Amino acid sequence: MEATLFYILAAVLLIGILLAITARQAVRSIVYLVTSFFALALMFYLLGAPLIAAFEVIIYAGAIMVLFLFVIMMLELESPEKLAKPHFKNWLPALLLAGAVVGALVVLLCSRLQAVPPGFTEIPVRQFAFALFKQYGVAVEVVSMQLLFALVGALYLGRRR
Amino acid sequence: MSVPLSHVLIVASLMFAMGLGCVVAWRANVIMMLIGIEIMLNAVMLTFVGGSAHWGIADGQLFALMLMALTSAEVSLALAMVVYLHRRKQTVNTDNFDSMKG
Numbered sequence: 001m002e003a004t005l006f007y008i009l010a011a012v013l014l015i016g017i018l019l020a021i022t023a024r025q026a027v028r029s030i031v032y033l034v035t036s037f038f039a040l041a042l043m044f045y046l047l048g049a050p051l052i053a054a055f056e057v058i059i060y061a062g063a064i065m066v067l068f069l070f071v072i073m074m075l076e077l078e079s080p081e082k083l084a085k086p087h088f089k090n091w092l093p094a095l096l097l098a099g100a101v102v103g104a105l106v107v108l109l110c111s112r113l114q115a116v117p118p119g120f121t122e123i124p125v126r127q128f129a130f131a132l133f134k135q136y137g138v139a140v141e142v143v144s145m146q147l148l149f150a151l152v153g154a155l156y157l158g159r160r161r
Numbered sequence: 162m163s164v165p166l167s168h169v170l171i172v173a174s175l176m177f178a179m180g181l182g183c184v185v186a187w188r189a190n191v192i193m194m195l196i197g198i199e200i201m202l203n204a205v206m207l208t209f210v211g212g213s214a215h216w217g218i219a220d221g222q223l224f225a226l227m228l229m230a231l232t233s234a235e236v237s238l239a240l241a242m243v244v245y246l247h248r249r250k251q252t253v254n255t256d257n258f259d260s261m262k263g
Contacts, residue, residue, distance in 0.1 A: 143230045
């Protein structure tokens with residue numbers, strides 16, 4: 001049952017991303033991306049990471065994508081007909097690179113890895129929190145400094161002169 | 162849940178390949194390039210969470226959390242830069258920004 005749900009979510013995720021990267025307007029692309037990030041959050045939940053799933057919905061789909069939408073609508077970009085869609089010439093190197101990644105994947109799958117037993121263990125939030133604040137306490141401080149620097153940088157770039 | 166780890170890795174690598182294709186194909190539009198970077202970072206997060214669930218250690222989920230903080234910082238700076246560039250030349254086409262100041 002859960003495995004079936006996982007494959008359905010994977011299909012929704014990949015189709016959503018495919019539609020997002022081929023959309024003609026940036027706003028549509030953002031909306032497709034929000035859909036696929038909801039599917040990704042459910043996949044995180046199935047993989048035993050409820051906290052990361054909640055953060056994915058709150059921070060990614062809720063904050064970052066809304067920030068994108070805000071900037072796109074604030075900029076008043078030129079009408080979508082004039083927004084150049086990439087030609088086949090531009091898609092060619094992209095297809096080449098993506099094909100290289102997929103080809104490496106196929107070669108890896110054909111070379112018969114040793115069978116890993118399926119099954120995932122769920123990590124309780126208590127263990128996650130202990131690891132975060134005891135083992136990686138310094139990393140939390142570094143991340144907070146990084147967010148502060150990003151705030152100062154964004155204020156500097158966005159000021160009117 | 163009885164899904165092998167390799168299937169999670171397949172989904173993540175397909176997602177990464179699509180994000181890479183988005184960055185390369187839309188290299189004339191800054192906003193679509195940023196969207197491609199988001200897709201690639203989410204593929205990496207899926208890999209981390211899958212590995213964390215497979216080996217039963219919380220470190221992968223921690224790195225996913227760090228990646229989320231990194232991404233929010235990166236997106237706020239990059240979008241501020243997009244606003245700045247649009248204020249200078251009224252466009253987000255990268256081909257128009259081909260000169261350095263001074």
